[in-house]
Amino acid sequence: MKIITITKVKFDAFGLQHPYSTFYQTSNYGEVMSHFGFVPNYLGFLDDNNNMIGASLILFKKVFFNFKYAYAPRGFLMDYKDPKQLAEFTKELKKILVKQNFLFITIDPPIPCTKRNKKGEIIAVNNNINEILNSLKLNNYTHYGFNNYFETLKPRWNAFIEYKNDSSSLFNQINKKNRQKIRKAARMGVEIFQDKENNIEKIYEYFKIKYHRRNLKYYNLMKNNFKDLLETYYCFLNTNESLKNAKIIYEQELLNNERLNENLIHKNNNKNINKKINSDKLLNKYKKELITATKLATEHPEGIIIGGGIFIKHANTINLLIEGHDAKFGRFNCNYLLKWHVIDKYIQTNYKYFNLNAITGIFSHKNKLYGLNESKLDFNASAFEYIGEFNLIINDFMYKVFKIIKNKNKILKK
Template sequence: MHFTKLTEEEYAEFITHLPVHYTQSSEQYNYRKQHKNDVHIVGVKDNDNVVAACLLSEARTMKIFKYFYSHKGPVLDYKNKDIVDCFFKGLNKYLKKHRTLFVLVDPYVLETVRNADGDILRSFDNTELITQLNKLGYKHQGYSVGYSQKSQIRWLSVLNVEGKSEQEVLKEMDYQTRRNIKRAQEMNVETKTLDISETERFYKLYKKAETRHNFKFKEDPHEFFKETQKMYPEHSMLKLAYVDLNKYLQQLSQKSEQLNAELKDIEYKLVDSPNSKKSKNKFEQLKQQVNSNNKKITEAQQLMREEGEILDLAAALYIYNKDEVYYLSSGSDPKFYQFNGAYGLQWDMIKFTIANHIPRYNFYGITGDFSEEADDYGVQQFKKGFNAHVEEYIGDFIKPIHPLFYKIYQFINK
């Protein structure tokens, strides 16, 4: 076995047959190579067979150095100590030739699988791997909880849909989530895929979430969202949930006609049988439904006067590959929560996942704090309602290539 640079074709062929995170995709490599020239693909070959592969990105630091990063990589069999040894020893030599200050990797290796409340369902013993990597100079950064600007999230919320029908997936959700999906459908919530030229439409909703939850991107998020779509032109989507109030009012008007007809029919029955308890109860129920429907018509008419004919409810950026659909960034307008746009959007994309035989719908990051005081407690409960479980990953490893200068870097960035 030997460490080597890989061709694009060798890399693409290798990852085709293994489950990989979207950040290790050929699409990312091709885009970054063309537009930034800041990416490398390396791996290990056993004779002519690729047995390990990794997409590495680089960035400048301290003017004269670079740091390297592999997001959810490298892709290899971590139980095979010989492959692990060969890859990381070879990587160390490779990085020394590129004026590297340090390298960070966060392998797509599970630590635990938990239920939505944080109880461990399955645990994986990664002690030997952590020990082996530490001996190779890759120091484990610990088991972080919460969000960080310095590293990727360790905790993901995931819904398994492999081998399941839409009806089975829906049935496994909690009652309130199913009800909210149904209400979105009843209120004529529609979804559409936005063109990249409509990114601003998504961004307005994203900004509302950013303000509401008090978080910020390190980089310009608007440009990040556009670049992501360019990077994954065939496997990214900006999805929007919206209501056309003209259609919604037409639907309410048709329902009003139906309810009034039923009400009149019951009135005739009460003339013939004024003491019928069943007819009286039905009459009261229909009156309530008529009043409720009329209220919705009034509210919709007012919304149209104030907000226009189209209401943008919720939007999200998705990336997908053969293994997962990733729900990455999203936003919604709290003024229109009654339409349950976020539920309509999620269900639409879960159906997309099932229809395309993709085994996992990845709701993506949570903090890993399962207390009611957690910053993202409401978000966790939202994802829990869809029957998502939690996956905890092994976390970051850092290897200083120039230890003395790395200590200076740490001091400067303390």
């Protein structure tokens, strides 16, 4: 086996067809990371007949004197099921890296271990996962472990929707709670608009505090390098429409409440009393919403942006990169409508999956991030568990020295 440097064009063409292809393994992403101290290299793996059987974007940076760290984001694009190929490739890669003063290289390939439902119950298993794991360990790749939260550079658990049905069928498969939130957002005047100009500065306001690991520069570079593959959407609150709908809902319940009051006069029983109590509660709730809607329409007659998200199209998948909303408008559930809008847009296209991004591997209510899992998996998504993160140590002695002096996670901010 030979490892050679290849052009960006050749690398992207190979990567786009590979089963482990992700937008992290593209020259677009390599160029983004070149602005954060990393140098992108594009490598091709050739067999004895000079056929390209693998490839990888490898990012590297100096971290300790003249020693370097390398990272293959989402792993090498190769056949991990072939132990001979993995052994030959690893041997050749180490020869190259040791000559160039590398300490170690990190990989986190999207090799699925299991596919699970929202309860965490296994519905599919990768029958090759144990062989792949053993093969990696035999070649001295150190496994971080089967972590369930976000301790690694990329999440080990992701939520995916598989496009199989038409819009109506897919919507009806969404959990009732999420369907109600989607309908409520639309009823309360939330509208979703795509920003053709991809104004990152405007949308960044809605997630800069929650997702502080990535700054404005990062998202602007993602826009500039992914170009038409990146899409930005706003959650726009049409305050006049919100007020109109709030009035209709309040007036309808007011009529219902008056009717129930008449029923009580003629037939005072527990059933009618309970109906009246429930209606009183709803009437009070809708009155408060009407007051809020009136205030918003007065303060923002032209409407107001309350949230948004960024999505990346790659190969056969639509990827949710990031989303957020103004906490003051959380009750409008705009991000539920946002996700459904983009999911629905790409139904019956050539895209097969919608990646809702990271979740955790703990499915019980005791999980401190249970709400994150629930909000995504209730879109009738499946939880995909990946094999995890590995380090391949190149210079064992200097790596140990490096670990003592520097904390890896402080170095690898990007």
